Amino acid sequence: xxxxxRRFLELSAAASALFALNEAGASTFAGQMSGKIDWVKSVCRxxxxxxxxxxxxxxxxxxxxxxxxxxxxxxxxxxxxxxxxQIMYASDRLRYPMxxxxxxxxxxxxxxxxxxxxxxxxxxxxxxGADSVGFYGSGQALTEESYCANKLFKAGIGTNNLEGNPxxxxxxxxxxxxxxYGKDEPMGCYEDIDHADVFFxxxxxTAEAHPILFERIVKRQSAxxxxxxxxxxxxxxxxxxxxxxxxSFTPGTDMAILNAMANVLIHEKLIDADFLKTHVAFGEGxxxxxxxxxxxxxxxxxxxxxxxxxxxxxxxxxxxxxxxxGDKNAATMSLWTMGLNQRxxxxxxxxxxxxxxxxxxxxxxxxxxxxxxTGQPNACGGVRDGGALSHLLPYGRLIxxxxxxxxxxxxxxxxxxxxxxxxxxxxxxxxxxxEEGKVKALYVMCTxxxxxxxxxxRYRKAMxxxxxxxxxxxxxxxxxxxxxxxxxxxxxxWAEKEGVYGCTERRYQLLQKAVxxxxxxxxxxxxLRDLARRLGHGNLVDWxxxxxxxxxxxxxxxxxxxxxxxxxxxxxxxxxxxxxPMPNESHPGTxxxxxxxxxxxVAPEWPQRIQFYGRPDNxxxxxxxxxxxxxxxxxxxxxxxxxxxxxLEHWHTGTMTKSCKELRHANYESMAEINAVDAxxxxxxxxxTVQIASRRGKEKFRVKVTEFSKPGLIYVHMHxxxxxxxxVTIDAVDSISKQPEYKVCAVKMEKV
Amino acid sequence: xVASSKESTDPKAATPATHPQIDAAQQKCGxxxxxxxxxxxxxxxxxxxxxxxxxxxxxxxxFIPKPALQRCQGCHAAIMEAMVTAKPNVPKVNVCxxxxxxxxxxxxxxxxxxxxxxxxxxxxx
Numbered sequence: 001x002x003x004x005x006r007r008f009l010e011l012s013a014a015a016s017a018l019f020a021l022n023e024a025g026a027s028t029f030a031g032q033m034s035g036k037i038d039w040v041k042s043v044c045r046x047x048x049x050x051x052x053x054x055x056x057x058x059x060x061x062x063x064x065x066x067x068x069x070x071x072x073x074x075x076x077x078x079x080x081x082x083x084x085x086q087i088m089y090a091s092d093r094l095r096y097p098m099x100x101x102x103x104x105x106x107x108x109x110x111x112x113x114x115x116x117x118x119x120x121x122x123x124x125x126x127x128x129g130a131d132s133v134g135f136y137g138s139g140q141a142l143t144e145e146s147y148c149a150n151k152l153f154k155a156g157i158g159t160n161n162l163e164g165n166p167x168x169x170x171x172x173x174x175x176x177x178x179x180x181y182g183k184d185e186p187m188g189c190y191e192d193i194d195h196a197d198v199f200f201x202x203x204x205x206t207a208e209a210h211p212i213l214f215e216r217i218v219k220r221q222s223a224x225x226x227x228x229x230x231x232x233x234x235x236x237x238x239x240x241x242x243x244x245x246x247x248s249f250t251p252g253t254d255m256a257i258l259n260a261m262a263n264v265l266i267h268e269k270l271i272d273a274d275f276l277k278t279h280v281a282f283g284e285g286x287x288x289x290x291x292x293x294x295x296x297x298x299x300x301x302x303x304x305x306x307x308x309x310x311x312x313x314x315x316x317x318x319x320x321x322x323x324x325x326g327d328k329n330a331a332t333m334s335l336w337t338m339g340l341n342q343r344x345x346x347x348x349x350x351x352x353x354x355x356x357x358x359x360x361x362x363x364x365x366x367x368x369x370x371x372x373x374t375g376q377p378n379a380c381g382g383v384r385d386g387g388a389l390s391h392l393l394p395y396g397r398l399i400x401x402x403x404x405x406x407x408x409x410x411x412x413x414x415x416x417x418x419x420x421x422x423x424x425x426x427x428x429x430x431x432x433x434x435e436e437g438k439v440k441a442l443y444v445m446c447t448x449x450x451x452x453x454x455x456x457x458r459y460r461k462a463m464x465x466x467x468x469x470x471x472x473x474x475x476x477x478x479x480x481x482x483x484x485x486x487x488x489x490x491x492x493x494w495a496e497k498e499g500v501y502g503c504t505e506r507r508y509q510l511l512q513k514a515v516x517x518x519x520x521x522x523x524x525x526x527x528l529r530d531l532a533r534r535l536g537h538g539n540l541v542d543w544x545x546x547x548x549x550x551x552x553x554x555x556x557x558x559x560x561x562x563x564x565x566x567x568x569x570x571x572x573x574x575x576x577x578x579x580x581p582m583p584n585e586s587h588p589g590t591x592x593x594x595x596x597x598x599x600x601x602v603a604p605e606w607p608q609r610i611q612f613y614g615r616p617d618n619x620x621x622x623x624x625x626x627x628x629x630x631x632x633x634x635x636x637x638x639x640x641x642x643x644x645x646x647x648l649e650h651w652h653t654g655t656m657t658k659s660c661k662e663l664r665h666a667n668y669e670s671m672a673e674i675n676a677v678d679a680x681x682x683x684x685x686x687x688x689t690v691q692i693a694s695r696r697g698k699e700k701f702r703v704k705v706t707e708f709s710k711p712g713l714i715y716v717h718m719h720x721x722x723x724x725x726x727x728v729t730i731d732a733v734d735s736i737s738k739q740p741e742y743k744v745c746a747v748k749m750e751k752v
Numbered sequence: 753x754v755a756s757s758k759e760s761t762d763p764k765a766a767t768p769a770t771h772p773q774i775d776a777a778q779q780k781c782g783x784x785x786x787x788x789x790x791x792x793x794x795x796x797x798x799x800x801x802x803x804x805x806x807x808x809x810x811x812x813x814x815f816i817p818k819p820a821l822q823r824c825q826g827c828h829a830a831i832m833e834a835m836v837t838a839k840p841n842v843p844k845v846n847v848c849x850x851x852x853x854x855x856x857x858x859x860x861x862x863x864x865x866x867x868x869x870x871x872x873x874x875x876x877x
Contacts, residue, residue: 066829075830079806082826207801215800222796238801649805665810669777686778704777 048374050503095519139379142499160424176350182614188369195367203339270326272361331367381502
């Protein structure tokens with residue numbers, strides 16, 4: 001390392017240290033810097049983009065971060081990312097276990113806390129059966145942690161009541177991929193952004209929620225001026241700033257627009273007839289039993305005029321969007337996230353985006369792909385792929401499938417028939433069972449359902465019910481969930497432990513441990529193993545090292561569509577992200593699935609460019625999905641639509657970002673964001689307080705008047721624990737994915 | 753808090769550097785800092801959705817009137833590292849603004865083209 005480089009690093013680290021340590025109340029460290037910084041390779045703690053970074057450590061403390069130039073983010077980090085050191089030393093870091101006594105949480109030893117947890121779980125299992133307990137995990141937990149819980153509950157305790165918060169954010173995308181292609185996870189990759197000519201961004205405020213990917217889109221637009229960006233969003237968000245076409249519509253009506261776009265593609269002969277003939281089947285409901293003619297007749301109903309009438313947008317904009325999407329000389333990439341997923345017809349909405357790609361054959365080519373963006377750093381790798389949901393087993397296997405259970409039982413070395421064939425309860429049903437007393441003990445890990453569940457007051461009552469037992473493992477206290485718990489366990493945070501994150505593009509990355517856990521905190525992996533031993537299931541989790549856990553996971557993936565058996569821990573340590581499938585140790589990884597020559601699971605002798613091997617007929621399905629309104633539409637009393645979302649400065653329930661002092665002063669308070677037309681109608685000024693009420697609950701917010709919201713639409717963000725949008729959101733779920741409809745509900749608004 | 757080019761009604765001379773009285777939820781930086789907001793509006797930061805806050809911190813005592821090296825380094829550590837290594841004679845604190853204008857981010861002189869060695873995102877102008 002050159003002298004100048006070392007001096008630079010010292011200076012950088014000292015600068016970041018100021019941010020980090022001011023918050024911790026420590027004195028300025030700049031003068032104390034010895035100049036020796038150890039840089040530990042890791043991944044950002046926040047969104048599902050999975051940006052590579054290095055953690056700068058001095059004297060056992062996280063002093064700085066810097067982007068990893070060799071990773072997909074090419075050294076770039078966003079605001080939240082570069083302020084990460086501050087989350088480590090926040091004053092509300094939970095440093096020791098706590099047990100509720102006489103209504104108050106009091107400090108306890110690890111042994112007292114874990115003894116109590118084990119005793120209450122044992123008592124419930126013995127008295128009421130294994131299904132009287134449950135686990136609610138997280139797309140933020142490391143893969144090894146989610147896997148440990150999965151094995152403990154499904155193989156040890158004997159219940160499939162194991163869920164995770166990806167049910168609230170990704171479940172519809174999963175079911176969309178599954179129903180269309182037969183396998184979950186996107187077939188494309190981030191590199192497709194560099195080749196796309198048309199970006200179709202629907203239900204995603206990429207600029208704020210995935211800023212590094214947005215930067216990559218901006219870079220592509222800048223390098224390729226003919227690039228078209230189409231944004232479909234009821235709100236005019238910062239993402240729309242780069243849009244060549246922004247289509248605003250009434251919330252919950254975009255399915256009509258997507259079907260009308262398909263209609264235009266067919267009408268204007270922008271389809272790829274050869275691709276359709278070779279690679280596509282047609283279906284309705286759950287059956288693949290329709291024909292091309294059936295499909296054409298179906299979408300013929302959705303003229304641009306009719307869709308415009310349903311959705312409140314302009315017919316000519318639908319036509320323009322379809323023409324750009326279908327341009328035969330253009331590569332088209334779709335990007336979406338919660339706007340499509342958090343809907344009672346979220347799976348159908350996902351199917352309709354896939355339909356557009358299949359109709360035009362714009363799939364599996366550089367720049368042409370439907371890429372679902374992910375909200376959490378390990379929702380894909382840990383929970384979706386790892387099968388840490390109530391109906392799944394690792395790597396695409398299903399609880400309800402005899403063969404799949406047998407495969408897993410063999411690898412887990414447990415007697416055949418150990419895993420219950422009955423799928424467990426999906427998230428909302430799990431919390432309803434907690435409400436009804438059917439589930440009596442619940443273990444929550446690395447997530448904050450006391451703020452993040454829809455219709456949250458209903459489930460907060462269940463979580464605070466004296467008859468129930470709630471244990472929460474978190475790195476922070478209080479949160480809106482730990483405040484309700486019987487036992488709170490201090491969990492090690494991010495840089496304090498080792499494990500794997502798997503992000504949006506099937507990219508798996510190893511996060512190395514950089515510092516020791518705060519106070520008495522322990523990695524969730526170790527807490528779960530302690531619980532397993534106390535419940536008599538220590539044999540299931542007696543791995544000698546994390547490498548051994550990883551080897552077990554690789555073995556589980558072998559021979560599946562997720563095959564990453566070539567991704568050894570030794571290979572991951574120096575790597576900057578590896579993309580599966582990767583079926584052997586010399587395989588470089590796969591940028592584009594289903595493509596001959598790229599995807600090792602497509603046989604070299606396969607006669608076509610694409611093989612959708614996820615389905616028995618090797619064809620993807622174009623689904624006939626009619627427009628359906630959201631669960632709740634506006635009426636005379638509840639006359640505003642309410643939609644929820646995220647902003648640039650904060651993340652999820654704000655437990656980490658509020659620890660960053662300057663972020664706490666930036667868009668932290670959740671406001672009722674309304675259009676000037678509505679403000680005038682109700683005589684509201686910026687800063688006035690309003691009460692937003694739905695049929696379920698109410699919350700007070702200050703008013704922000706903004707051009708982002710359209711008339712009739714109120715937007716509130718989800719990050720603020722003191723002004724919780726989820727008091728009003730609806731807990732109706734998609735019948736296929738079981739994902740709730742956070743994005744649309746009907747409310748009334750009055751000045752208070 | 754994003755920049756806006758709305759006309760100012762409040763003389764910025766009256767606004768102290770720490771901005772303690774600003775309601776960041778309601779006021780935009782550009783309400784007072786019109787010229788800077790217009791410059792920002794032409795920048796890659798504007799198209800990339802990087803608001804004032806990222807460089808200048810939040811209001812109150814976190815406000816940074818003149819962002820120093822660490823703010824650029826936060827997002828662009830790799831570029832800066834490469835620049836410091838490649839240009840040892842450029843003072844470290846000026847490593848970005850020797851060439852870039854602060855708000856438009858455009859190059860100060862036309863002949864300063866693609867100077868960043870070995871960089872990825874962020875090198876396009």
